[in-house]
Amino acid sequence: APSKPTTCQKTKVLVLGAGIAGITAAQQLADNEIEDFIIVEYQDQIGGRLRSAQFGKNPKTGKPYTVELGANWVQGLGGEDGHPENPIWTLVKKHKIKTATSNFEQLSLFNGKGPANYENKIKEWEEAYEEVEYRAGEMWVNNEQDRTFGAALRSVGWNAVNDMEKSTIEWLNMDWEYTFSPEESSTEMTTIAYNATFYQFSEENEFVTDQRGFSTMMKEEAKTFLGPNDKRLKLNTVVTKLDYSDKEVTAHFSNGGCVTAEYAICTFSLGVLQHNAVEFSPKLPQWKVDGIAGMQFGTYTKIFIQFPPEKAFWDKSQQFALYADDYERGYYPIWQNLDHPDFHPGSGIFFVTVVNDQSHRAEQQSEEQTKAQALGVLKKMYPGVTIPEPIAFMHPRWTQEKWTYGSFSNWPTGYSLDMHANLRANLGRLWFAGEATNAQYFGYMHGAYEEGKEAGIRIAKCLKGRTCHDRKRYEKLDGTNPERSQIRENGWLAVNFED
Numbered sequence: 001a002p003s004k005p006t007t008c009q010k011t012k013v014l015v016l017g018a019g020i021a022g023i024t025a026a027q028q029l030a031d032n033e034i035e036d037f038i039i040v041e042y043q044d045q046i047g048g049r050l051r052s053a054q055f056g057k058n059p060k061t062g063k064p065y066t067v068e069l070g071a072n073w074v075q076g077l078g079g080e081d082g083h084p085e086n087p088i089w090t091l092v093k094k095h096k097i098k099t100a101t102s103n104f105e106q107l108s109l110f111n112g113k114g115p116a117n118y119e120n121k122i123k124e125w126e127e128a129y130e131e132v133e134y135r136a137g138e139m140w141v142n143n144e145q146d147r148t149f150g151a152a153l154r155s156v157g158w159n160a161v162n163d164m165e166k167s168t169i170e171w172l173n174m175d176w177e178y179t180f181s182p183e184e185s186s187t188e189m190t191t192i193a194y195n196a197t198f199y200q201f202s203e204e205n206e207f208v209t210d211q212r213g214f215s216t217m218m219k220e221e222a223k224t225f226l227g228p229n230d231k232r233l234k235l236n237t238v239v240t241k242l243d244y245s246d247k248e249v250t251a252h253f254s255n256g257g258c259v260t261a262e263y264a265i266c267t268f269s270l271g272v273l274q275h276n277a278v279e280f281s282p283k284l285p286q287w288k289v290d291g292i293a294g295m296q297f298g299t300y301t302k303i304f305i306q307f308p309p310e311k312a313f314w315d316k317s318q319q320f321a322l323y324a325d326d327y328e329r330g331y332y333p334i335w336q337n338l339d340h341p342d343f344h345p346g347s348g349i350f351f352v353t354v355v356n357d358q359s360h361r362a363e364q365q366s367e368e369q370t371k372a373q374a375l376g377v378l379k380k381m382y383p384g385v386t387i388p389e390p391i392a393f394m395h396p397r398w399t400q401e402k403w404t405y406g407s408f409s410n411w412p413t414g415y416s417l418d419m420h421a422n423l424r425a426n427l428g429r430l431w432f433a434g435e436a437t438n439a440q441y442f443g444y445m446h447g448a449y450e451e452g453k454e455a456g457i458r459i460a461k462c463l464k465g466r467t468c469h470d471r472k473r474y475e476k477l478d479g480t481n482p483e484r485s486q487i488r489e490n491g492w493l494a495v496n497f498e499d
């Protein structure tokens with residue numbers, strides 16, 4: 001182990017992580033004339049889960065395409081007809097990030113036998129979803145107990161078991177967005193998150209195609225308060241341990257260095273916190289451990305395939321293709337056509353997205369295995385077509401990335417606002433911010449932005465000697481099975497399970 005230095009570098013605020021939340025928090029500090037901060041980042045660049053890669057080859061230029069491995073859509077734009085604007089959309093416009101509008105009406109349908117028509121089932125889903133939204137609203141205002149989204153769907157007559165097309169439509173609307181199935185997600189909070197994003201802002205989605213990479217947005221934003229080669233940004237620096245108290249926070253790095261600050265904002269992903277990738281001293285209290293353990297962190301994997309462009313065999317005028325496998329829910333289900341006139345025409349790129357269990361499978365098996373499975377699906381979707389050999393193939397392994405351990409968070413059934421407040425609560429001078437700490441925009445970039453902003457403002461106030469409150473925490477949580485329910489009439493046998 002590296003030897004422990006006796007004195008650590010000193011600063012006022014330590015910003016841990018240079019993703020959307022970290023950069024936005026630091027910007028708030030700078031805007032409030034707090035210039036004495038240090039940003040510490042694991043990777044060699046700003047952006048976090050805004051992460052692009054070079055892929056394949058553009059036949060016109062001979063250079064690879066830039067594709068987004070992480071966040072790709074600005075979801076919910078707003079800013080018109082009295083709706084507030086999504087702050088990410090504001091930044092995208094400010095930094096002239098190139099986007100194209102996603103049109104989910106351009107969806108071709110397939111099943112195990114090839115092209116198929118199950119529009120009527122999509123309509124059935126839409127009606128059921130609308131009823132669930134209404135039920136969720138009632139549940140919320142009446143403070144009814146939360147339940148799985150699957151339970152709410154069944155209660156309005158939607159049941160996808162035994163119907164692979166319906167299962168796939170359900171996957172499209174739930175798992176694709178949240179990475180978890182309706183059986184795992186909260187009815188109330190899933191509906192709230194959807195409303196907060198798509199009804200508050202708008203139902204439009206813009207897909208980033210900028211060849212500089214989406215992270216350009218945050219890199220450019222950082223330039224508004226950091227100078228060139230600013231010493232306050234420590235890249236390639238891995239935090240291994242955080243000492244915290246009511247007076248200060250010290251971050252220890254894998255390179256042996258350390259920084260002590262009056263305040264710190266930890267923006268590491270929920271995955272990082274759940275993997276105990278950072279040691280806390282003193283140990284985290286149980287209410288905090290439970291707050292971290294209770295929220296879900298999922299994986300979303302885009303599998304990129306480039307075919308020889310002249311041999312592109314799919315309908316290039318459509319943006320999406322949905323495949324309902326005969327046997328397995330979520331098996332290579334949603335295909336995106338980047339060869340569309342609005343994206344990268346002539347690219348020959350067709351990519352497929354899988355989540356969670358299917359992502360974990362792809363992460364464990366070889367690229368050859370995954371490629372063979374994906375091509376096997378295309379053979380079923382396009383019977384009679386000779387599927388050409390891809391000229392490029394690539395997918396990330398999000399669950400294994402030590403700086404995130406997954407993609408984004410989801411709100412499970414039974415996780416309460418109080419439990420979530422415990423995830424978000426500060427521990428003395430150590431604060432937490434990031435997409436997962438946002439109670440309504442969890443999972444999204446705008447969630448990370450709002451949380452970074454809030455934490456930055458709060459800490460600036462504390463440092464300026466203005467009102468400085470701790471965040472709420474709930475060391476004791478209310479149960480939902482009180483003693484009055486534990487009675488014979490409820491089938492409760494009052495058996496004592498102790499020996």
Ligand SMILES: Cc1cc2nc3c(=O)[nH]c(=O)nc-3n(C[C@H](O)[C@H](O)[C@H](O)COP(=O)(O)OP(=O)(O)OC[C@H]3O[C@@H](n4cnc5c(N)ncnc54)[C@H](O)[C@@H]3O)c2cc1C
Nearest residue numbers: 017019020021042048049071072073239434435444445448
């Ligand atoms: C595949 C995928 C698809 C997505 N799609 C969308 C989408 O379409 N729309 C949308 O709105 N959102 C999407 N998201 C979510 C969005 O990317 C996140 O909500 C957002 O980027 C999170 O920002 P953050 O600042 O909270 O966290 P992060 O971006 O994770 O920032 C935290 C930073 O901390 C650093 N770090 C971690 N551990 C350490 C350590 N030990 N020491 C030092 N530094 C450390 C990390 O490197 C990282 O830069 C997607 C995410 C993924 C992965």
